[in-house]
Amino acid sequence: MADTSVPLAMRQPVSLRLASNVFLLFWLLLAAFPLVWVLAMSFKSPVDAFSSSAWAVLSGPRTLADGNGLSIVDIVLGIAVAWGAIRAATRWLMPMAAGEGLAQKAFSWIVVSLGFALLFILGFFVALPWVATPIEGLLGPLGQPILGLTTQHYQSVWVENAFYENFRNSMIVTFGVVTVSLTVGTLAGYGLARSGSTLAFWILIIALVFRALPHSVLVAGYLPVFINSAEILRPFLGENAPTLYGQPLAVIAVLVSINQPFTIWMLRSFFQNIPHELDESARVDGCTHFQAFRWVIMPVMWPGIITTGLFSFLLAYNDFLVTSLLLDASNQTMVPAIAGYFNRETTTTDQVEAIAAAVSITAPLFLLVMIFQRQIVSGLTAGAVKG
Template identity: 25%
Template sequence: MSARPRHVGRRVLLNAAAVVVIVASLFPVYWMVNTSLLPASAVRSETPHWWPDEFTLRNYERALGDQGLITALLNSVTVTAITLVAALVFAFLAAVAVSRYRFRSRTAFILAILIIQMIPAEAMIISVFRVLDGWYLLNTIIGLSFVYIALVLPFTIWTLRGFVAGVPVDLEEAAMIDGCSRAGAFWRITFPLLAPGLIATGVFAFIQAWNEFVFALVIMTRQESLTLPIWLRAFVQVTKATDWSVVMAASTIMAVPVIVFFLIVQHRMTSGMVAGAVKG
C-alpha cells in the first residue's frame, strides 16, 4: 500500500519540475512579446509591467517601416536556405558512410567530428576572415553560406549518424531478398524512415544559421549585405538610450519565420523513427 503513494508523490514532483522548466523556458519569450507591446516610457519605468496594460503597435510599425528590413530578411532567408540544404545533403551522405560501411580511418573521422565541435567557433574568426578575403567572398551570400555550412556540419553529421544507425540493417536485407537492389532497398525502405531525423536535424541547422551573429558581423559589413541579427543592431543606439520596446518588436518579427518553419515540419519530428516499417 505504501508503494502507490510513493509512486504518486514521485509523479507529482516530476510534473512540478516539468512545469517549472516550461515556465522558465517560455518566460523570456513572453517578456519579449510583452515588452514589444508597451511604449518606451512604460519599459523604462521602475514599476514592471507584467502584461501589456498600455498596449501599442507603434513599435512594430517602426520596426516594419525600417528600410533595411526587406534586404536583411532576403539575405537571411537565402543564407539559411543554402546552409540548410547543403548541410543536410553532405551530413546525410557522411552519416550513411560512417554508419553503414567499414573503411580505413572511419574511427578517426568520427573522432575528428567530436574534436571539431569542441573548438570554439570564435577562435577561427581571424582565419576565416583572411580566407574569405583572399577568395574575394567578403560581403557575399556565398561566403557567409560557406562559413555556416562548416559550422553546422559537425553537429548534423553526428546527429544523423545516430538516426541512421538506429534503422535496422535487416530491413534493407529483407527488401534485397524480395528483389530490390542495394540502392533501391535504401531509398525505398531506409530513407523514408530517416525523414524524422532529417527534419529534426534540419530544424537545429535552420535555427543556428538563422540566429548566428558573430561571423555575420565580421563578414557582412556593408549595409546591403546585413542579415537579420546584424540588422537588429540598428535599433541599439550608442549616443542615446536604446528603445528596447522597438528592439523587442524587431526580435519578435525575426523569430516568426523560425516558428513558422517549426510548425510546418513539427508533425514529421514527432513521428516515430521506424513507424513506416509497420505500415501495411
Template identity: 45%
Template sequence: MSIKAQEKPLGLKVFVLVFLTLWMFLAAFPFLWTLWGSFKVEGDFFSKADWANAIFGTLTQVETGDRFTGQGYHGAWIQEEFWRAALNTVLVCLFVVTISLTFGTLGGYALSRSTYRYAFWFLIIALIFRAMPPITLVSGYLPVFFQWNLWGHLPTAIIVLVAINQPFTLWMLHSFFKNIPQDLDESAMVDGCTRFQAFRHVIIPVMWPGVITTGLFSFLLAYNDFAVTAMILDQQNQTMVPKIASFLGTTQTKGNVMFAVAAVVSVTAPLFVMIMFFQRQIVSGLTAGAVKG
C-alpha cells in the same frame, strides 16, 4: 504503475507543484512579457515610475491615444529595413538546410555502413570539429575572403554555415541510419543494385523521420548563428540576428530601443511556431545522441 504505495505524500506533491509552477514561470514569462511590452512605447516598457505601466500602457495611451501601438514594428521592419534581414535569413536557412542535409545524408549513410577503422576516426574528428567554437575559425576565413573578394556575400556565409553544421549533422544522421536495418540495402544489392542505387531506392524512402529531425537542428543552427554571420556578411546582406545586434549599437542612442524589442519578438515568433509543430521531433533529436551514451 498506479500502485497505492507509489502515491506521493502530500508535502512532496505540493513541493513538486510549486517547483513546476516556478519553472514554468521562469521559462515562459520573459517571452510573454516582452511580447506584451513590444506593443507599448519605450516609456512604458522601461518604466521609471511604476513597472505596472508596462502592463496597462499608461504612457502609450498618452502618447498614441491607444493602449497598443505598432510603432516599434513599423520602425524596425520599414524604417530600419528589417524585412531585408528577414529575407536574407530565409535564404540562408533554406540553402543551409538543403545543402547540409544532402551532404549529411550521403556521409552519414556511408559512416553507418562502413566497418573499417577510418570510419570511426572520421566520426571522432567530426566530434573534435564540433567542439571548436565557430568564432575561432572566423579569423582564418577573413584574410582569404578579403583577398578573393568573397567577403560579404550570402553564398559565402551559406557554405561556411554548411561546413560548420556538418559534424553535428553527420553524427545525428549516422545514429539514425544505424537504426535502419542493414539487411534492407544489402538485399537490394544482392538483387543487383549498386551501392548508390540501393541508397536511392531503398534507404531514401525510409529515412525522412531522421532527416526532418536533423533538418530542424540545422535550421536552428543557421537561424541562431551570430558569430559567423556578424563577421562575414556586409551591411546589405545581414541576417536578422546580427541586425538586432547592430540595432543595439545605433538605435539605443536615438532612443529607439523599441525597434530592437519589436525585432526580437519578430525573431522569436517563428521559433515559437516551430516548437509547436515539431515538439516531438525536437525532443527525439535531443535524445538521439544521448542514447549512444
C-alpha cells in the same frame, strides 16, 4: 496522479506532490517570463515599456493616452482570431508536418505555412480593424479603448528600417544551409553508418574534435583568405575571381561545414536505427549501394532528416558570430542587425524598436517549436542515447 495504474506503494504524500508542482510552476514562470515580458514591452510606447511599474507595462496608460488602444471588442475579436489560428495550425499543419511524408510533402508544408502566415497577418491587421470599427461604434462604452497597445515599433522596424531585407538575407542563408547540409550530410551519414572500417571510425572522431572548435577560430582562418580571395583565385579563375567576403554563398558554405560534424553524427545514429537487412536485401536483389539508398532507405529516412534539418535551421538562423564577421552591412542577416539597434542606445524609442525586432526574430522559432516539438525532443535524445 491518483490513477490506479500506479502501485499503492509508489504513490506520493501530498506534501511532496505539492512541492513538486510548486517547483514546476516556478520553472515555467522562469522559462516564460522574460519572453512574455519582452513581448508585452514591444507593443507599448517607450514611456510605458520602460516604466518602473509592472502594471503600466502591461496596461500601457501612456500608449492609451496617445490614442493607441484596444477596446473590449477588439480584444474579444483578437482572441477569437488567434484561437482560430492556433486551432487551424494544430488541426491542419501539425498532422502534415508530423506525417512521414516525402519531399513533396515538405514542400507543400512550406507553402501551406507561408500561406497561413500571410492569412494570419491579413486577418489580424487588415480584416480585424475593418470589422471592429463599425461594431465599436454600435456598442458605445464597450467600444472605448481600455488597453494601450501599439504596433508602431513593428512598423518602423519592418517598413522604415527595412528589416525585411535582413529577413530575406536570413532566409537565403538559412535555406541554403539546411538544403546543402542535409544533402551532403545524408550521404555521409549513410556511408558512415554502413561502413565499419577504421577510416569511418577516424572520420567520426575527427568530426567530434571539429564539433568542439570555437567558431571564432575558424573565422580567423577565413577572414584574410576571403577578403583577398579575388587576388588568390585570379590565377585560376581569371578576372572573374570573386571576393568571397560579403557573399551569402560563402557564408552558406562556411555554416554548412561548421555544421557537418554534428549533422553526420546525428544522421549516422538515425541510419544505424534502420535495420541493415533492409538495404542488404535490396542489394541481394541486384541493387547497387546508391540504388539501395535511393529506393529503399530514402523513403524511410524522413523523420531523421526532419529532425536534423531542424537543428541545421537553428544553427544558421541563430548564428551571430560567423554572419556578423563575414557579411557586410549590405547583406546582413537579422540577428547581427539587431546589434545595431541596441548599440545605438540614443533614445528609448530605439530600445523599443530593438525589442520589436527581437520579438520578430523569435516569432518563427516559437511557431517552429509549436509544430515540431516532438521532432526536436526526439532529436535531442537520439544524440544523447547514441552519441
